[in-house]
Amino acid sequence: MEKILEKAQKIKIIFFDIDDTLRVKDSGFMPESINEVFKKLHEKGIMTGIATGRNLFGVVPEVRALKPDYYVAINGAYVENARNQKVLYKNTFSKDLVEEIIAWLRTEQSEYSFVAADSLRVSKWDKIASEAIGPVYAELKENPDYYQTEEIYQMLTISDHDDQLKLPENLADKIRLVRWHPNSSDIVPLEGSKAIGCQQVLQELGLKAENMLNFGDGLNDRELFDFAGLSVAMKVSHPEILEKADYITDSVENDGILKALQALKIID
Structure with missing residues (x-):
């Protein structure tokens, strides 16, 4: 745990998956603790991003209301600076x-x-x-x-x-x-992934992979878990993601994200 805490001290931006990470996919439930998390991260100057398989249409109002700094959407194929709506990257099919x-x-x-x-x-x-x-x-x-x-x-x-x-x-x-x-x-x-999309954000900010933490649960997070300096898997994650994770936290319903960030001493 000591090494993980050392890594956590370098974090300057955190990316969150949506489904079964920020909110429960089937019911749409998102705990109030998520609002607290984003508020505390913004107060500490730690930037936030959404890294999702959804497109912008699928980013539901309660997630937009969190006011993330970046959207890495469609599994990294579309990247946008949410603060000024500038498109940083797009990768389309012919x-x-x-x-x-x-x-x-x-x-x-x-x-x-x-x-x-x-x-x-x-x-x-x-x-x-x-x-x-x-x-x-x-x-x-x-x-x-x-x-x-x-x-x-x-x-x-x-x-x-x-x-x-x-x-x-x-x-x-x-x-x-x-x-x-x-x-x-x-x-x-073939080479597309959330990791490629997040790299575009890090490049704009002049940050390295070691400065990034991500939360996820599914197979479309696989490359991101290999790339990020620190990766946290939700309790319900796919076995392959659980194996790759630096830290495993509780479920959405049990405030898993808040618990992880407190355990990592990123927020109080």
């Missing part, structure tokens, strides 16, 4: 790549979703889509050709056999799948 992905998913009898910076569309809204995406984004409009008019940063698979999907050779060197629900996976650039 139309040719989107069409290759769609062609593959059709052969796999899988529906899909497009993720733009501040909007989403699905190829088909049905029970499977509702179960996977509904708790995060609510009901989405259908538009299987949305990529023709909008910049696409990420796509999602939607099927009842998602665990059986395997990338064909023509896509395996361009994209990868990150499962986040039994019926859905994020389709992200």
Whole structure:
């Protein structure tokens, strides 16, 4: 613990995942202690960021009300300075790549979703889509050709056999799948990750990885846990994330973030 406390003294910015980290994904519950955490961090001059698989549309009002300094959204594909709305980084899919992905998913009898910076569309809204995406984004409009008019940063698979999907050779060197629900996976650039997005923020601030702490729970936090100077996993995290964590804290419902920051002596 002594070494972890030494690392904690170097922290100047903290990134938080949203789902099952700041708030419970299925119920939307966010403890009052989260407001206390952000207030104390701001008072101490420690900057805050949201690092999420969601796009800006999915950053719910209670998270925006925390007034984070940065948004690292869509698994690092879109990065924005929240204080002045300056876009620091974006990594979009080409139309040719989107069409290759769609062609593959059709052969796999899988529906899909497009993720733009501040909007989403699905190829088909049905029970499977509702179960996977509904708790995060609510009901989405259908538009299987949305990529023709909008910049696409990420796509999602939607099927009842998602665990059986395997990338064909023509896509395996361009994209990868990150499962986040039994019926859905994020389709992200091969080298895309939250870590790449957070690096853009550190670069703007002139900070190093050792100055950054992150909280997370899912497989899309994997690269961030390898990158950050200090990583904290929620109690409910995926086993791989628990293994990578420097510190494991309690659940959202039990004020896990507040407890961790107090244990690390970052706030009182």
